[in-house]
Amino acid sequence: MATEIVTINNVRDRFISHPRPALWKDVSDKDWNSWIWQQQKRIKSMEVLEKVINVTDEEREAFAKSHEMFNMGITPYYASLMDPNDPNCPIRLQSVPKLGELTILTDELEDPLAEERDMPVPGVTHRYPDRVLFYTSHNCPVYCRHCTRKRKVSDPSSATQTKQLEEGLAYIAAHKEIRDVVISGGDPLSNSDERLEYILSRLRAMEHIQVFRIGTRNLVTLPQRVTEQFAQMVSKYHPVYIHTHFNHPKECTQEAFDVCARLANAGCMINNQMVLLKGVNDKPEIVKELNHRLLMMRVRPYYIFQCDMTQGIGHFRTPVEVGMNIIEHLRGWTSGMAVPHFVIDTPGGGGKIPVLPNYVVSHEGKQWILRNYKKKQFEYNEP
Ligand SMILES: *Cc1c(COP(=O)(O)O)cnc(C)c1O
Numbered sequence: 001m002a003t004e005i006v007t008i009n010n011v012r013d014r015f016i017s018h019p020r021p022a023l024w025k026d027v028s029d030k031d032w033n034s035w036i037w038q039q040q041k042r043i044k045s046m047e048v049l050e051k052v053i054n055v056t057d058e059e060r061e062a063f064a065k066s067h068e069m070f071n072m073g074i075t076p077y078y079a080s081l082m083d084p085n086d087p088n089c090p091i092r093l094q095s096v097p098k099l100g101e102l103t104i105l106t107d108e109l110e111d112p113l114a115e116e117r118d119m120p121v122p123g124v125t126h127r128y129p130d131r132v133l134f135y136t137s138h139n140c141p142v143y144c145r146h147c148t149r150k151r152k153v154s155d156p157s158s159a160t161q162t163k164q165l166e167e168g169l170a171y172i173a174a175h176k177e178i179r180d181v182v183i184s185g186g187d188p189l190s191n192s193d194e195r196l197e198y199i200l201s202r203l204r205a206m207e208h209i210q211v212f213r214i215g216t217r218n219l220v221t222l223p224q225r226v227t228e229q230f231a232q233m234v235s236k237y238h239p240v241y242i243h244t245h246f247n248h249p250k251e252c253t254q255e256a257f258d259v260c261a262r263l264a265n266a267g268c269m270i271n272n273q274m275v276l277l278k279g280v281n282d283k284p285e286i287v288k289e290l291n292h293r294l295l296m297m298r299v300r301p302y303y304i305f306q307c308d309m310t311q312g313i314g315h316f317r318t319p320v321e322v323g324m325n326i327i328e329h330l331r332g333w334t335s336g337m338a339v340p341h342f343v344i345d346t347p348g349g350g351g352k353i354p355v356l357p358n359y360v361v362s363h364e365g366k367q368w369i370l371r372n373y374k375k376k377q378f379e380y381n382e383p
């Protein structure tokens with residue numbers, strides 16, 4: 001007989017579920033909560049977007065000039081988080097085109113992280129000694145305007161073919177030094193559960209593979225996709241880490257809370273990789289609030305990425321000091337668990353390099369002069 005576990009827990013009540021825009025008022029809850037419906041009703045045109053928010057002239061012009069290069073796609077759920085009257089709403093900035101996308105700076109590159117160069121077989125980037133990136137889809141529910149992989153995301157001609165998937169699996173099977181596989185894309189959750197299960201089961205059958213991570217933004221943009229069935233499927237292949245991409249506290253809704261709970265209850269560890277974006281999350285208070293919310297959602301802040309050199313995202317890029325300043329305002333001032341690593345994924349394939357505020361004032365022989373988060377100096381002498 002199943003015993004019901006009674007918990008006294010009001011944490012979920014601190015998260016809100018945003019009201020549905022008028023356009024979808026009459027949609028049944030069943031449809032709204034279905035990821036298939038959410039996928040089918042993605043906003044891809046200005047005509048539909050105009051029914052949800054007050055589109056500005058800039059957004060209209062940017063859409064007209066950019067959508068052939070990089071589609072617009074927004075789930076009704078993600079659109080429901082938008083402020084219809086504020087063009088600087090962080091949800092809008094991440095999903096509706098802006099004119100900045102049309103400007104390509106001289107230092108920007110189509111493939112800034114040289115992911116294609118470090119590809120021994122198509123679909124696998126093997127840069128670090130013991131782990132690989134494995135691309136399994138080129139589709140995402142929402143096309144983030146700041147996407148690093150714009151060059152292939154949203155382009156149907158670059159979809160991962162079965163042959164490529166098999167070649168990738170064969171490469172991973174043959175390379176015994178690989179112990180960690182980052183399943184990426186696009187968004188791996190754009191695959192069916194069956195296809196994902198096939199990939200997970202093939203990887204789990206390899207003796208040298210210890211862990212894998214599923215890198216997905218569906219927790220943020222299409223939480224409906226994270227069904228109980230998906231969570232149960234994943235739980236057969238533990239240890240599974242979920243790496244997600246929340247960028248703003250507004251994205252921490254009750255819907256997101258629920259699917260994080262579902263995955264955590266199914267035994268997944270969830271990490272967050274935030275991208276530092278001008279106007280979205282370039283203030284310490286915003287990142288602190290985001291990270292506090294994530295911890296309540298059982299998600300551990302893992303990385304803050306400096307915005308990379310992808311073409312047409314210059315309007316999002318901040319000076320490196322902005323990221324260092326955020327870390328300066330987190331370390332010591334809040335739980336260490338809420339302090340991620342700030343890294344720059346360096347152009348040309350240098351990989352992720354951490355950038356930290358300097359806490360070492362001086363170091364001579366066995367004497368170290370350090371300063372704490374309040375900038376007070378302390379001495380540590382090695383025996
Ligand atoms: C980010 C990345 C990884 C994973 O890096 P971690 O620091 O272990 O999270 C692996 N391979 C490539 C090519 C990457 O860009």
Ligand code: SF4
Pocket residue numbers: 139140142143144146147148149150153185186187217
């Ligand atoms: S979810 Fe990730 S891969 Fe997809 S568009 Fe956004 S940033 Fe790019």
